[in-house]
Amino acid sequence: MTGEHAFIRALRAIACDPAARGLADDAAVLVLGGETLVLTLDTVVEGVHYLPGDPPADVAWKLVAVNVSDLCAKAATPVGCLYSHALGEAEWDAAFLAGLDAACRHFAIPLLGGDTVRMPAAAPRSFSLTALGTGPRDAPVPCRTAARGGDRLWVSGTIGDAGLGLAAARDRRAGEPAALARLVARYRRPCPDPRLGAALAPLVHAMMDVSDGLLVDAARMAEASGAALRIALDAVPLSAALVAVAGDTRQARLAATTAGDDYELLFTAPAEHTARIRETASALDRPLTPIGVVETGHGLSLTHDGEDIPLPRRLGYEH
Amino acid sequence: MTGEHAFIRALRAIACDPAARGLADDAAVLVLGGETLVLTLDTVVEGVHYLPGDPPADVAWKLVAVNVSDLCAKAATPVGCLYSHALGEAEWDAAFLAGLDAACRHFAIPLLGGDTVRMPAAAPRSFSLTALGTGPRDAPVPCRTAARGGDRLWVSGTIGDAGLGLAAARDRRAGEPAALARLVARYRRPCPDPRLGAALAPLVHAMMDVSDGLLVDAARMAEASGAALRIALDAVPLSAALVAVAGDTRQARLAATTAGDDYELLFTAPAEHTARIRETASALDRPLTPIGVVETGHGLSLTHDGEDIPLPRRLGYEH
Numbered sequence: 001m002t003g004e005h006a007f008i009r010a011l012r013a014i015a016c017d018p019a020a021r022g023l024a025d026d027a028a029v030l031v032l033g034g035e036t037l038v039l040t041l042d043t044v045v046e047g048v049h050y051l052p053g054d055p056p057a058d059v060a061w062k063l064v065a066v067n068v069s070d071l072c073a074k075a076a077t078p079v080g081c082l083y084s085h086a087l088g089e090a091e092w093d094a095a096f097l098a099g100l101d102a103a104c105r106h107f108a109i110p111l112l113g114g115d116t117v118r119m120p121a122a123a124p125r126s127f128s129l130t131a132l133g134t135g136p137r138d139a140p141v142p143c144r145t146a147a148r149g150g151d152r153l154w155v156s157g158t159i160g161d162a163g164l165g166l167a168a169a170r171d172r173r174a175g176e177p178a179a180l181a182r183l184v185a186r187y188r189r190p191c192p193d194p195r196l197g198a199a200l201a202p203l204v205h206a207m208m209d210v211s212d213g214l215l216v217d218a219a220r221m222a223e224a225s226g227a228a229l230r231i232a233l234d235a236v237p238l239s240a241a242l243v244a245v246a247g248d249t250r251q252a253r254l255a256a257t258t259a260g261d262d263y264e265l266l267f268t269a270p271a272e273h274t275a276r277i278r279e280t281a282s283a284l285d286r287p288l289t290p291i292g293v294v295e296t297g298h299g300l301s302l303t304h305d306g307e308d309i310p311l312p313r314r315l316g317y318e319h
Numbered sequence: 320m321t322g323e324h325a326f327i328r329a330l331r332a333i334a335c336d337p338a339a340r341g342l343a344d345d346a347a348v349l350v351l352g353g354e355t356l357v358l359t360l361d362t363v364v365e366g367v368h369y370l371p372g373d374p375p376a377d378v379a380w381k382l383v384a385v386n387v388s389d390l391c392a393k394a395a396t397p398v399g400c401l402y403s404h405a406l407g408e409a410e411w412d413a414a415f416l417a418g419l420d421a422a423c424r425h426f427a428i429p430l431l432g433g434d435t436v437r438m439p440a441a442a443p444r445s446f447s448l449t450a451l452g453t454g455p456r457d458a459p460v461p462c463r464t465a466a467r468g469g470d471r472l473w474v475s476g477t478i479g480d481a482g483l484g485l486a487a488a489r490d491r492r493a494g495e496p497a498a499l500a501r502l503v504a505r506y507r508r509p510c511p512d513p514r515l516g517a518a519l520a521p522l523v524h525a526m527m528d529v530s531d532g533l534l535v536d537a538a539r540m541a542e543a544s545g546a547a548l549r550i551a552l553d554a555v556p557l558s559a560a561l562v563a564v565a566g567d568t569r570q571a572r573l574a575a576t577t578a579g580d581d582y583e584l585l586f587t588a589p590a591e592h593t594a595r596i597r598e599t600a601s602a603l604d605r606p607l608t609p610i611g612v613v614e615t616g617h618g619l620s621l622t623h624d625g626e627d628i629p630l631p632r633r634l635g636y637e638h
Binding site: 003019023027032035037044045047079086090093094113116 | 322323325326327329330333334335336338339340342346347349351352353354356358359360361362363364365366367368398399401402403404405406409412413416419420423429430431432433434435436437438439442443445447449451453
């Protein structure tokens with residue numbers, strides 16, 4: 001057990017309120033005055049979650065987007081956010097604020113407050129944002145523990161773009177410039193859609209966001225649900241930009257499904273909801289693709305072109 | 320205008336939702352599903368808000384307490400908190416968690432979630448906590464803008480202990496060990512009382528917490544209210560421990576009223592509520608002391624033993 005795992009175990013022992021959901025979920029959920037509130041808090045650290053050279057407006061966008069993604073996974077509609085800003089160089093900070101403003105408008109999540117702190121000289125900075133949303137009115141708040149044998153497994157959007165975009169942003173991938181630019185944009189400006197999570201709430205069993213890699217997040221869903229997830233690697237949706245840069249080999253698909261930062265939705269639903277799920281995708285213009293099935297048992301397994309294949313050693317970003 | 324002031328001005332332009340209260344208040348206030356929600360987010364940074372040698376359990380306690388103090392100022396009852404932990408040395412982190420647990424229990428504010436992040440090697444760490452509370456049911460949520468001419472100005476507890484405690488913790492004050500220990504404890508473990516804020520809500524006009532120094536916070540209340548505040552320096556309540564270490568001179572009183580970290584309540588109330596305010600103090604065993612008056616006009620003025628005295632150059636911790 002790493003130090004971080006031991007720490008999180010100790011943290012779980014403290015967070016024993018039911019609203020904390022054992023800290024095993026994407027957000028806290030509590031019922032107050034007839035409303036279901038969903039609360040999440042994410043931090044980005046310079047040199048860990050972003051690089052000093054990254055465009056500050058994109059760092060701010062991502063800070064908002066990763067929290068909105070947690071709300072989406074809970075089918076919550078954004079209400080507002082608060083954030084803590086570590087002051088740095090004035091021009092950088094102004095550009096950061098512009099990106100924050102753009103993201104708050106895009107996601108319709110007004111900035112309600114927060115804190116501004118000074119940092120010791122030359123210290124890497126970090127930014128925390130907490131987002132508040134209201135849960136669905138016509139369905140329970142989805143969680144990652146409810147996958148059931150017989151469900152289909154679905155994913156929204158395309159997978160792996162951000163991971164390849166990160167490599168491109170670090171000049172570690174060559175390729176067609178327009179395709180690379182699309183991938184970098186997917187890394188820097190994730191666009192979760194709260195309408196999608198809300199529309200799916202009455203149709204799904206389990207739901208979570210994909211942030212650390214499709215395979216590792218699917219493995220977590222399998223474990224949390226006490227069910228087995230079987231993913232058809234060849235069914236995982238890839239963007240044209242990704243295929244243009246990385247091809248469509250088994251290796252490229254394994255790389256895509258173990259890369260982080262997708263901020264897409266992973267969910268399971270009974271087969272009889274398939275038509276309504278497809279209508280939702282069409283109504284919101286957000287692709288939703290069946291990529292596997294839920295079976296009794298436990299753990300994650302993988303097929304490619306109908307053939308069982310071993311899991312890669314590394315399933316995603318583990319923390 | 321410093322860079323920080325320019326930044327905060329730009330931030331206010333973004334935070335134009337009414338719930339943000341122009342970022343000029345202690346917390347965001349929004350009405351949702353028939354409940355009034357109060358949300359605050361504060362960050363503490365190693366080397367800025369605490370020293371690497373400070374006991375980690377006290378750092379955690381203070382992180383919770385400063386947020387609870389914001390809830391108190393809004394007469395809110397704590398509902399829960401989320402926090403972001405920057406991982407460091409395992410033993411330090413475990414002690415921090417123990418302090419967090421103790422504070423969450425003391426203030427009855429369950430930990431509901433948060434984030435755990437890694438830091439670059441040797442980077443100073445920071446911790447953000449967001450606290451959620453519910454506002455009073457029988458009164459409007461107090462704000463700092465409502466002081467009215469004719470009001471009395473009150474403060475809870477004693478003033479200046481934490482500032483002197485900080486000096487003592489840094490070995491910059493000599494004195495009777497028991498008195499010094501009490502002052503250091505006041506610095507490290509502030510104890511705002513949410514019951515007090517809630518009980519005062521129907522009695523007050525303006526209310527805020529004193530965190531940056533009594534004088535600077537009073538000046539902010541005067542400015543926000545468009546009223547003049549006159550404080551009788553000799554009426555400001557001092558603890559026996561403070562007087563034992565620093566004496567009771569005008570200089571000691573100016574030092575006490577310009578020191579930060581009190582986390583007491585500053586409020587104004589009409590004179591006819593005086594008896595009920597004294598009953599509240601007595602019922603909750605929390606001293607409440609009248610220290611001045613609100614007059615028409617603007618700004619802060621000071622008397623000592625009935626004589627007008629000039630404001631000190633520095634009113635408190637300005638940021």
